[in-house]
Amino acid sequence: MNALKLLITDHKEVERLFKESETAPRARKRALFFEIKSSLETHAWVEETIFYPTLQSTGDKKLVDLTSEAIQEHIGMKCFLGELAAVSTDASKFEPLLTKLIQDVRHHVKEEEGEMFPAVQKRFSADALDELGTRMQMEKERFQLSAETIYG
Numbered sequence: 353m354n355a356l357k358l359l360i361t362d363h364k365e366v367e368r369l370f371k372e373s374e375t376a377p378r379a380r381k382r383a384l385f386f387e388i389k390s391s392l393e394t395h396a397w398v399e400e401t402i403f404y405p406t407l408q409s410t411g412d413k414k415l416v417d418l419t420s421e422a423i424q425e426h427i428g429m430k431c432f433l434g435e436l437a438a439v440s441t442d443a444s445k446f447e448p449l450l451t452k453l454i455q456d457v458r459h460h461v462k463e464e465e466g467e468m469f470p471a472v473q474k475r476f477s478a479d480a481l482d483e484l485g486t487r488m489q490m491e492k493e494r495f496q497l498s499a500e501t502i503y504g
């Protein structure tokens with residue numbers, strides 16, 4: 353499985369949840385948020401433990417810089433997810449924060465797909481991207497199972 357395809361498929365799935373949450377009634381928004389949270393946590397985990405370290409160890413300066421910026425943005429996003437979970441029953445706080453989370457993640461995804469991924473595509477062979485994607489897919493499944501064991 354190609355690593356970039358795997359990540360883009362995740363991005364599309366989160367965007368689908370974002371769109372649904374933007375028009376959903378209040379009660380449904382909260383349930384959707386917890387789906388968004390778990391998708392983003394799994395995606396961020398796989399990027400942070402496999403994809404980004406590979407870019408930092410084998411990428412050129414541009415990729416290393418883009419990756420450092422992306423890691424900072426993930427930290428911000430995870431803070432946000434925690435805050436949102438804490439205020440999820442208070443619509444007056446929850447809804448504006450959710451709008452901000454969606455904005456920030458869309459910006460992050462735009463940078464990954466617009467700058468980082470094209471640079472990765474140039475630098476890595478198709479075989480290397482397939483090998484990376486297979487490792488990421490396995491880790492994704494392992495993480496989801498362990499997350500379900502802990503929180504489910």
Ligand SMILES: [Fe+2]
Nearest residue numbers: 399422460464
């Ligand atoms: Fe990311």
Ligand SMILES: [Fe+2]
Nearest residue numbers: 359395399464
């Ligand atoms: Fe991503």
